[in-house]
Amino acid sequence: MxxxxxxxxxxxxxxxxxxxxxxxxxFGSKAEEWLERFFDxxxxxSALFDLFCKSGYPGVHVTGFPSVxxxxxxxxERYDLKxxxxxxxxxxxxNLEQVLVLNPEVVFIHGQITDKFLEKRLDNLKACFETIxxxxxxxxxxxxxxxxxxxxxxxxxxxxxxxxxxLLLPINKSGLLSGGTTKEMEVLLSTMxxxxxxxxxxxxxxxxxxxxxxxxxxxxxxxxRAAAVGVTEQWQVTQITEIVDSFQEKLGRENxxxxxxxxxxx
Numbered sequence: 320m321x322x323x324x325x326x327x328x329x330x331x332x333x334x335x336x337x338x339x340x341x342x343x344x345x346f347g348s349k350a351e352e353w354l355e356r357f358f359d360x361x362x363x364x365s366a367l368f369d370l371f372c373k374s375g376y377p378g379v380h381v382t383g384f385p386s387v388x389x390x391x392x393x394x395x396e397r398y399d400l401k402x403x404x405x406x407x408x409x410x411x412x413x414n415l416e417q418v419l420v421l422n423p424e425v426v427f428i429h430g431q432i433t434d435k436f437l438e439k440r441l442d443n444l445k446a447c448f449e450t451i452x453x454x455x456x457x458x459x460x461x462x463x464x465x466x467x468x469x470x471x472x473x474x475x476x477x478x479x480x481x482x483x484x485x486l487l488l489p490i491n492k493s494g495l496l497s498g499g500t501t502k503e504m505e506v507l508l509s510t511m512x513x514x515x516x517x518x519x520x521x522x523x524x525x526x527x528x529x530x531x532x533x534x535x536x537x538x539x540x541x542x543x544r545a546a547a548v549g550v551t552e553q554w555q556v557t558q559i560t561e562i563v564d565s566f567q568e569k570l571g572r573e574n575x576x577x578x579x580x581x582x583x584x585x
Contacts, residue, residue: 333560370553377400377401408431425459430487463496485517491524491537495521530562
C-alpha cells in the first residue's frame with residue numbers, strides 16, 4: 320500500500336476508476352448493464368469508493384457527471400478521499416465549478432479537448448490550465464491517443480514546454496488506444512520528461528487483461544506514477560489493491576509513504 324508524488328500533491332498508486340459506472344462504450348455489451356446498475360445510484364458507486372479507502376487506497380478518478388460527484392461526496396463524508404477529476408468535454412468551465420465541491424487534487428482536461436487542441440489553438444489549453452490552477456488544483460491533459468500526444472510533447476517545438484501538468488494516458492499491454500505499437504509507447508513513456516507525471520487508464524484493456532499481468536506491465540514502465548482501474552464488484556477492489564500491495568518493494572520507496580493516516584474513518 321503506497322502513495323506517490325503527482326505534481327505538487329500525493330496520490331494513491333491505484334485509484335478507483337469510474338468508466339464502468341457511466342456505461343462507457345468500450346465495455347460493449349456490459350456497458351448498458353453497468354449504466355443501469357450504477358449511474359443513477361450514487362450509493363452503489365460510493366460503496367466501492369469506500370472499499371478502496373478501507374483497503375488503504377483512498378482515491379477515485381471522477382468523471383464529472385453529477386451522480387458520480389455525489390457518490391464521491393458521500394465517501395468524503397466518511398473518509399479522507401483524494402479526488403482526481405476529468406472534466407466533461409462540453410461546457411468544461413461549468414463542469415469545473417461542479418467538481419470543485421470535491422476539492423480535487425488534480426483536474427484533467429478531457430481527451431476530446433486535448434486531442435482537438437494539442438497542435439492547434441494552444442491558447443485554449445493554456446487558458447484551461449490557468450483556470451484549473453486558480454481553483455487550487457494541479458492541471459492535466461487526458462488523451463485517447465497516447466503515442467501521438469507524447470510525440471507532440473517531446474518534439475523540439477513542444478507547444479506547452481513552459482507549462483507543468485500531469486498526463487492521463489491509455490496504457491495497457493494490448494495497446495488499446497495507444498495510437499501505436501506497445502513498444503513505441505514504452506519508449507515514449509520511458510523518455511518522457513519527469514516533470515510531467517503520468518497516470519495510466521484503460522489499464523485492464525476493458526477487462527480483457529488479467530489484473531496482475533496488466534498492473535505489472537503498467538507499473539513496470541518508467542514515469543508511470545499511478546493508475547485508475549474501473550471495478551464493478553467488491554471482490555475486484557480486494558483483488559486490485561492486494562496486487563498493488565504486493566508491488567510495494569518493486570515500486571520503490573523514494574516516492575512512497577505509509578498512507579494509513581489518510582484513511583481514517585470519520
